[in-house]
Amino acid sequence: MTSLSASPRGQAGDRTLPLLAYTAVTALLLIFLRGQVADGPARLLQPVLFGAFLLSLLFAYQWRAAGWAKTLVFAAGIGFVLPFMGRDNTSYFDLVIQMLIFAALALGLNIVVGLAGLLDLGYIAFFAVGAYLWGVFGSPQFGTVTGNAAFAGGVNPHLFWLFIPLAVLAAALVGVLIGLPVLKLKGDYLAIVTLGLGEVVRIFANNLGVTNGPQGIDAIQSAPVPWLNALARNLGFSEDQYRLFFLYLLVLVVIAIVILVNYRLDRSKIGRAWIAIREDEIAAQAMGVPLLRTKLLAFATGASFAGAMGVLFAAKQNFIDPKSFDYFQSIGVLSMVILGGMGNIAGVFLGAVVVTLLNLMVLPTLSEVLQQSFPNLNQNLDPSKYQRLIFGLVLVLMMLYRPEGLLPSARRKAEMHADEPAPDSIAEQNALEGDTGSEVYSPGLSTIKENDRTGSER
Amino acid sequence: MDFQTVGNILLQVLVGGLSLGVLYAIVALGYTLVYGVLQLINFAHSEVFITGGIVAYLVFSGLQGAAMNGYLKLLLAGLAAMAVSGLLNVLIERLAYRPLRGAQRLVPLITAIGVSLVLQDLLRFLVGLRGQFDLSVPLPQGFANPITSVLGVNVSNLNLQVKDIILIVVAALMLVGLNLLVNHTRLGRAIRAVAHDRQTSGLMGIDANRIISLTFLIGGALGGLGGVMFAMKYQALNAYSGTVPGLKAFTAAVLGGIGSIPGAVVGGLVLGWLETLLGVISLFSAIPGLSWLGAIKAEYKDIGAFLALILILFLKPAGLLGRATTEKV
Numbered sequence: 001m002t003s004l005s006a007s008p009r010g011q012a013g014d015r016t017l018p019l020l021a022y023t024a025v026t027a028l029l030l031i032f033l034r035g036q037v038a039d040g041p042a043r044l045l046q047p048v049l050f051g052a053f054l055l056s057l058l059f060a061y062q063w064r065a066a067g068w069a070k071t072l073v074f075a076a077g078i079g080f081v082l083p084f085m086g087r088d089n090t091s092y093f094d095l096v097i098q099m100l101i102f103a104a105l106a107l108g109l110n111i112v113v114g115l116a117g118l119l120d121l122g123y124i125a126f127f128a129v130g131a132y133l134w135g136v137f138g139s140p141q142f143g144t145v146t147g148n149a150a151f152a153g154g155v156n157p158h159l160f161w162l163f164i165p166l167a168v169l170a171a172a173l174v175g176v177l178i179g180l181p182v183l184k185l186k187g188d189y190l191a192i193v194t195l196g197l198g199e200v201v202r203i204f205a206n207n208l209g210v211t212n213g214p215q216g217i218d219a220i221q222s223a224p225v226p227w228l229n230a231l232a233r234n235l236g237f238s239e240d241q242y243r244l245f246f247l248y249l250l251v252l253v254v255i256a257i258v259i260l261v262n263y264r265l266d267r268s269k270i271g272r273a274w275i276a277i278r279e280d281e282i283a284a285q286a287m288g289v290p291l292l293r294t295k296l297l298a299f300a301t302g303a304s305f306a307g308a309m310g311v312l313f314a315a316k317q318n319f320i321d322p323k324s325f326d327y328f329q330s331i332g333v334l335s336m337v338i339l340g341g342m343g344n345i346a347g348v349f350l351g352a353v354v355v356t357l358l359n360l361m362v363l364p365t366l367s368e369v370l371q372q373s374f375p376n377l378n379q380n381l382d383p384s385k386y387q388r389l390i391f392g393l394v395l396v397l398m399m400l401y402r403p404e405g406l407l408p409s410a411r412r413k414a415e416m417h418a419d420e421p422a423p424d425s426i427a428e429q430n431a432l433e434g435d436t437g438s439e440v441y442s443p444g445l446s447t448i449k450e451n452d453r454t455g456s457e458r
Numbered sequence: 459m460d461f462q463t464v465g466n467i468l469l470q471v472l473v474g475g476l477s478l479g480v481l482y483a484i485v486a487l488g489y490t491l492v493y494g495v496l497q498l499i500n501f502a503h504s505e506v507f508i509t510g511g512i513v514a515y516l517v518f519s520g521l522q523g524a525a526m527n528g529y530l531k532l533l534l535a536g537l538a539a540m541a542v543s544g545l546l547n548v549l550i551e552r553l554a555y556r557p558l559r560g561a562q563r564l565v566p567l568i569t570a571i572g573v574s575l576v577l578q579d580l581l582r583f584l585v586g587l588r589g590q591f592d593l594s595v596p597l598p599q600g601f602a603n604p605i606t607s608v609l610g611v612n613v614s615n616l617n618l619q620v621k622d623i624i625l626i627v628v629a630a631l632m633l634v635g636l637n638l639l640v641n642h643t644r645l646g647r648a649i650r651a652v653a654h655d656r657q658t659s660g661l662m663g664i665d666a667n668r669i670i671s672l673t674f675l676i677g678g679a680l681g682g683l684g685g686v687m688f689a690m691k692y693q694a695l696n697a698y699s700g701t702v703p704g705l706k707a708f709t710a711a712v713l714g715g716i717g718s719i720p721g722a723v724v725g726g727l728v729l730g731w732l733e734t735l736l737g738v739i740s741l742f743s744a745i746p747g748l749s750w751l752g753a754i755k756a757e758y759k760d761i762g763a764f765l766a767l768i769l770i771l772f773l774k775p776a777g778l779l780g781r782a783t784t785e786k787v
Contacts, residue, residue: 117564119564119567119568121571181768181772182768182771184772184775185771185775188497188498188499188563188567189712189771189775191499191567192499192705192708192709192712192767193764193767193768193771195705196705196709196763196764196767196768197764197768199705199760199761199764200760200761200764200765203757203758203760203761204761206757207755207757207758327701331571331575334568334571335572338568378586378587379586380583380586380587380589385579385582386579388575388576388578388579389575389576389578389579389580391572391575392571392572392573392574392575392576392577392578392579393572393576394572395568395569395571395572395575396554396569396572396573396576399558399561399565399566399568399569399572400554400557400558400569403561403565
């Protein structure tokens with residue numbers, strides 16, 4: 001059910017009115033209460049309202065409602081409310097762009113893990129490739145490295161446009177280079193090797209002269225777009241927000257492309273080959289799927305998304321250092337994919353938004369509130385220090401209780417619950433998918449319940 | 459650079475790599491045991507292991523002023539760490555892994571990663587209650603004394619300390635003990651049976667759940683003791699410092715052939731020597747013709763470990779001492 005179009009979900013009736021009402025209420029509350037909130041616990045209202053508003057976009061996607069209402073909600077949300085909040089408070093802009101960057105990363109990893117079933121724990125390395133590519137060339141670092149005064153500010157910033165496809169190519173190439181030796185390996189071994197290779201990229205970033213080691217690279221440029229700047233000025237943005245305004249629009253365009261590619265791939269012959277490999281390598285191979293080539297393609301496609309987003313990330317941050325690209329970040333992206341629902345575009349998007357919101361807005365606000373309310377509080381209890389705990393809990397609890405994610409794809413759901421006695425719903429899902437032959441549920445082949453003493457009970 | 463200097467450096471690498479390698483080996487045993495029985499990479503073993511290190515820190519600093527023999531302190535620290543880490547490992551298995559038996563392979567693996575992250579922050583929280591993040595371990599008296607001669611041979615230029623000897627001796631005892639346990643006791647036979655075929659062993663009257671719990675207990679206890687050795691060797695640790703050595707130890711287990719006890723030892727030693735060698739290899743750039751070695755910084759030693767892993771898996775997917783398994787269709 002990873003449909004992009006407005007499709008009916010569930011048997012609920014038309015929800016056009018509730019959708020419009022919910023969106024209007026949350027958007028207006030968000031806008032009018034933005035300056036009103038005092039200190040103390042009331043500050044938490046801000047992230048809650050923001051999250052509630054973002055939910056309206058999800059509802060617009062999920063609910064059965066009139067097409068024009070959905071379009072209106074999306075257009076108003078993305079075209080007005082988010083930029084408006086960003087203009088009012090730059091940190092919102094930063095947050096939204098970061099969310100979208102992570103969403104694209106998660107969509108890329110979704111191809112590798114969700115579709116092809118290759119657990120890649122070093123995914124962030126490809127992001128680093130893109131970020132450092134533009135970071136080195138688009139900053140004074142290039143002048144320092146080449147010793148050429150002509151590049152004292154980096155290459156011509158117009159080349160930014162060239163570097164996005166370059167980063168896509170470079171990341172895909174690195175993906176193939178890394179993939180070639182390791183894709184022969186299976187599940188766990190692949191996970192540990194990709195983890196190691198991710199670390200290798202980080203260690204190089206930390207020690208090479210080109211990347212300026214742990215000090216990182218500063219003053220990274222972004223492309224100059226005079227007419228957009230003029231537009232931004234007319235819309236009331238301040239000068240230091242021009243860059244974010246531009247990047248916001250650019251990220252939206254890139255995300256649209258990423259979603260489109262993801263969607264097309266999911267439905268293509270290649271997508272089915274990936275799923276076949278995920279389910280059973282040997283059977284897939286027997287059916288004529290070329291294993292290595294198909295896996296490499298998944299690796300390279302996922303990597304190329306990350307490469308493009310790396311360029312945008314470097315341009316947004318102005319500054320990059322190896323810390324942004326460690327193992328922990330890879331796990332963060334993985335937890336987004338798993339939280340939302342592996343294999344489902346909307347689910348992955350949801351996961352990215354929830355996790356980013358939690359990390360960049362909810363936890364820091366909670367920390368501030370706690371510190372204000374209890375000035376003598378132990379530093380140790382600072383909520384913003386517990387990102388690992390949250391990622392970890394997300395991974396463990398989802399695996400234990402809802403392995404298909406918050407918004408599962410129907411296909412995935414059927415797989416994860418194949419041993420539960422619910423043939424009706426499965427048949428229904430198959431019917432919904434318009435899929436009659438490929439997803440046969442056969443009770444005879446489901447996991448046999450062993451007795452307690454063998455230790456194999458679920 | 460003359461031959462004597464080169465020889466000295468190589469000897470140093472041999473000894474330093476040995477103590478590092480056996481450390482990896484004893485941590486690798488925990489991975490190997492669990493992997494052998496459940497085919498699961500227990501990512502949380504890194505944290506189980508560093509918990510042992512933290513327990514050692516607590517015991518050593520609690521007994522700092524006590525007039526007690528250093529070896530007795532070490533024994534206390536070791537026992538406490540083994541108990542805490544072993545029970546922690548059992549708890550993890552009970553809460554996180556057991557409900558997932560029979561699920562797809564990736565599911566418990568992702569759970570293990572999650573458990574490891576949760577434990578990292580829980581440990582940081584517990585340690586932080588004492589107001590610290592980075593712990594500096596006070597060693598019992600005499601442990602850091604340099605050793606100047608072994609069997610009459612002057613080794614004062616080897617930079618060898620008493621604690622290195624302790625580490626090597628303890629590791630040897632653990633390896634022999636575990637080998638005896640697995641190969642020559644009833645429990646060991648049960649563990650091997652469950653590892654071989656869980657269902658059939660159930661039919662033979664073996665309570666697989668109990669055996670798996672015991673395996674986690676033993677693996678965790680070994681990890682805890684490894685943590686004590688880590689704390690003793692480096693004297694500095696924090697709640698997050700288990701990750702990298704844990705990963706290396708897993709690499710060692712895979713290098714040697716996961717599931718095999720001698721394999722863990724071989725893998726650990728290979729890795730220890732490789733890493734120590736890479737750490738000092740730039741010194742050899744003084745030799746004419748080898749100046750390019752100067753480009754290999756000591757920081758790149760971690761890369762060596764992973765490249766070795768990839769190379770081995772590529773050439774010999776079952777590891778150095780592992781047996782190739784046939785895929786069941």
